[in-house]
Amino acid sequence: MTELGIGIGWRPEIAEAVEALPGVDWVEVVAENICADHLPDSLTRLRERGVTVVPHGVSLGLGGADRPDPARLAALGEKAVALGAPLVTEHIAFVRAGGPLTATPLLEAGHLLPVPRTRDALDVLCENVRIAQDALPVPLALENIAALISWPGEEMTEGRFLAELVERTGVRLLIDVANLHTNHVNRGEDPARALSELPVEAIAYVHVAGGVERDGVWHDTHAHPVPRAVLDVLADLTSRVSPPGVLLERDDDFPPEEELARELAVIRTAVGIRSGRAMGVPPDEVRARVGAAHAHGARSLVPAPREASLLIGAGARVSGGPMPAAAPVVEEPVTEPPAPRAGARQRLAVTQAALLSALVAGTPVPEGFDTRRVAVQSRALAAKRAGVVAKVAPELPEILGKGFRPAFLAYARSRPMTGGYRRDALDFVEHLLLAGRPEDPAARRRLTEWWQDRSGSRPPGRATRLVRAARHALVRR
Numbered sequence: 237m238t239e240l241g242i243g244i245g246w247r248p249e250i251a252e253a254v255e256a257l258p259g260v261d262w263v264e265v266v267a268e269n270i271c272a273d274h275l276p277d278s279l280t281r282l283r284e285r286g287v288t289v290v291p292h293g294v295s296l297g298l299g300g301a302d303r304p305d306p307a308r309l310a311a312l313g314e315k316a317v318a319l320g321a322p323l324v325t326e327h328i329a330f331v332r333a334g335g336p337l338t339a340t341p342l343l344e345a346g347h348l349l350p351v352p353r354t355r356d357a358l359d360v361l362c363e364n365v366r367i368a369q370d371a372l373p374v375p376l377a378l379e380n381i382a383a384l385i386s387w388p389g390e391e392m393t394e395g396r397f398l399a400e401l402v403e404r405t406g407v408r409l410l411i412d413v414a415n416l417h418t419n420h421v422n423r424g425e426d427p428a429r430a431l432s433e434l435p436v437e438a439i440a441y442v443h444v445a446g447g448v449e450r451d452g453v454w455h456d457t458h459a460h461p462v463p464r465a466v467l468d469v470l471a472d473l474t475s476r477v478s479p480p481g482v483l484l485e486r487d488d489d490f491p492p493e494e495e496l497a498r499e500l501a502v503i504r505t506a507v508g509i510r511s512g513r514a515m516g517v518p519p520d521e522v523r524a525r526v527g528a529a530h531a532h533g534a535r536s537l538v539p540a541p542r543e544a545s546l547l548i549g550a551g552a553r554v555s556g557g558p559m560p561a562a563a564p565v566v567e568e569p570v571t572e573p574p575a576p577r578a579g580a581r582q583r584l585a586v587t588q589a590a591l592l593s594a595l596v597a598g599t600p601v602p603e604g605f606d607t608r609r610v611a612v613q614s615r616a617l618a619a620k621r622a623g624v625v626a627k628v629a630p631e632l633p634e635i636l637g638k639g640f641r642p643a644f645l646a647y648a649r650s651r652p653m654t655g656g657y658r659r660d661a662l663d664f665v666e667h668l669l670l671a672g673r674p675e676d677p678a679a680r681r682r683l684t685e686w687w688q689d690r691s692g693s694r695p696p697g698r699a700t701r702l703v704r705a706a707r708h709a710l711v712r713r
Contacts, residue, residue, distance in 0.1 A: 237408075238322040240288060240441055240481025242504055244496065250486070251278035253493040257500065262288035264483055267324070268295055272314040279319070289319040290441075293326040298364045298378070299351035300330035301337055301585035309371040316374045323375045323440060325410045326368070328361065328401070333592040337585035343592050344653040346621050346660075352387035353397045356584050358404075359576035365405045377408035377440035380430075382418035382447075382456035384613045388604025394425060395433025402438045409434065412443035413469040414456060414485075421454035422609075427469045431476060441481030444470055444503055453612055459488035462499055470506045482507055488623075596652035618648040621660060629661040635682050636674060643668065662691055 241261025246254050254263060255278060263282060270276065270291075279289055293312050296304055316324045329348035334340040351357050369376050378401070380394065392400070398409060411434075416427040444467075446460035462484070473479065484499055593599040595614045601607045622644040626633050633640040647667050653660045665687045674680055 237440065237480050238288075240290075240483075242500060242507070243288075243441075243481060243483040244500065245292075245483060245485045245487070246279065246282075246289070247487065247490070248276065248278075250490050250493075250496070251276065253490075253496060254278070255281060256493060257497055259500065259504075260287065262290065262481060262483070264290045264292045264325075264485075265319075267291035267293040267312055267315050270315060272311070272318040275318060283320065288322065290321050291315045291319060291324050293324065294348065295331060296326050296368065297329065297331040298326055298368060299328050299357065299361050300332060300364075301360060301581045301588055302332075302335065304364050304367050304371070306371065309368055313371065313373045316372065321374060323377055323408070324372060325377045325379060325440070327379045327381050328398075329381045330588050330592075333585065333588040335585075337582060338589045340589055340593075341652075342654060343589070343596055344655065345592055345596065345617060346624065346653050346657070347617050348381045349588075349592070349595075350381060350383040350385065350387065352584075352587065353390040353392040353394065354387075355391060356577065356580040358392070358397060358400060359580050360584050362401060362404045363576055365401070365407050369405065369407065375408060375440075377410045379410035379412055379443065380415050382412070382415040382422075382454075384422055384453060384616065385605060385609045386423050393429065393433060394419070395430040398430075398434040402435050407438075408440035409438050410441055410443060411439050411473065411479075412445070413473060414443065414445040414447060414462070414466045416469050417463075417466045418447060418454045418456045421449065421452075428472055431469075431473055436473070436477040439473075439477060439479050441483060442470065442473065442479045443483055443485055445485040453609075455616070457488065458485050461491075461495075462502070467502065467506050470503070474507055479507070593652075596648075598650055618645050621648050621653060621657070624657045625661045625664065628657045629686075631686055632661065632665065632683075635679055635686065639674065643673070662687065666691075 242259060243262035243264060244254055244257065244260055246263040246265045248269075254260065263279075265279060270279070283289055291312065293308075296308055296312070298304060312324055312326075315321075327348050328351055330345070330351060331348060332342060332344045335342040351361060365376070365378070380398065401407060402409065413427070416425075416430055419425045420427050444462055445456065445458045446462045446466070447454055447456045447458070448460050449455070470482070482503055484496070484503060486496070490496075587602070590599075590602045591605070591610075594601045594605075594610055595617055601610045622641055625644060626640065636643060644664055647664050651663065651667065665683055668674065669680070669684060669687060672680075674683065
């Protein structure tokens with residue numbers, strides 16, 4: 237198991253801050269945001285300094301009913317090689333549904349959605365993971381995701397589901413403690429039980445992130461400071477195993493460099509908890525120390541001299557020292573998992589397509605799901621689409637002003653994403669222009685020019701409009 241240390245998610249918006257932060261041993265980059273043959277200069281400089289860079293995929297959809305796309309696997313592998321990464325990571329999630337298995341239009345979620353914890357889903361996931369492992373040039377680790385909704389008729393807890401996945405495939409785990417907290421608030425699942433059931437010795441590294449609670453729902457935003465509750469889950473995990481790496485994720489509302497440094501320092505303190513417990517420090521005192529660090533920032537993180545020497549002697553990271561070593565893992569031959577049971581992919585495809593259609597195309601909510609939670613998830617998906625489109629096509633908010641967001645949300649209610657976000661931006665603009673919007677002639681002219689520059693054609697004629705209208709109607713059925 238590769239020792240990683242303390243890291244932070246690399247994002248273009250905070251690239252300079254990440255390079256300047258002290259004590260950063262490694263970074264993680266969203267794989268889909270980089271090109272293997274043209275790495276960002278900042279990542280190149282970090283690699284030259286000896287900082288490990290791990291690509292983190294978000295689009296494979298290994299929990300989906302379809303087998304992994306060979307082109308996506310090849311692209312992820314190329315980025316791992318270009319970065320000299322010791323491993324790659326992805327998610328236990330589905331991100332698209334429909335298509336040939338269901339004879340329905342292919343729909344894209346634009347987000348990570350939970351896999352049902354059933355035997356069918358586990359069989360399909362295991363086969364997909366083995367396909368990915370065979371195609372990738374480095375080891376693979378998979379992350380547990382946060383969810384707003386629960387599947388009806390689940391047959392396993394999250395811990396047991398992960399344990400069987402590891403047992404059958406030998407895949408490593410990327411445990412996101414913020415996601416365990418999210419699922420505790422949203423689905424009533426006990427993080428301690430999940431940690432007690434999963435094979436902690438298979439953990440490749442750990443994610444820590446912030447979120448916010450609104451109306452009883454926890455939103456895993458990655459745009460807020462890490463809360464005390466998430467640090468408590470991290471403390472529980474580190475009392476069971478010394479993780480090879482711990483990484484802070486931040487994806488939006490980026491704070492000043494000093495605040496990022498304080499959060500990393502708090503995480504270092506939490507990672508040292510296992511050694512504190514091993515020295516006989518009462519658990520309440522350990523939690524109190526983390527609470528003090530969380531409340532007061534880096535100023536309260538320096539241990540007393542005697543404690544520091546004990547922590548260093550126990551192998552904990554205090555200031556640039558080595559990370560605690562992971563428990564030795566005895567590699568055993570992994571037997572080939574059985575193929576999915578007859579019809580498992582088909583059954584999973586139908587259920588996932590029905591849920592995703594309800595989330596992004598306004599079709600009825602499948603039986604057994606909480607309709608209120610599905611509505612919350614649907615709004616969250618639309619809001620994310622709007623936010624990402626605004627980033628990949630920043631000219632659109634500039635042209636449309638305050639009208640961009642409400643116009644996009646109205647568009648997204650009945651028009652699911654069937655391609656990537658750049659395609660989504662083009663389709664959105666086409667939709668506005670066909671409706672004669674925006675009303676301001678100057679804005680409409682600028683929008684038309686934007687669309688023509690990127691689509692390479694003139695606005696569609698009447699026949700094309702009729703075909704597309706029929707397609708939209710079919711998707712909504």
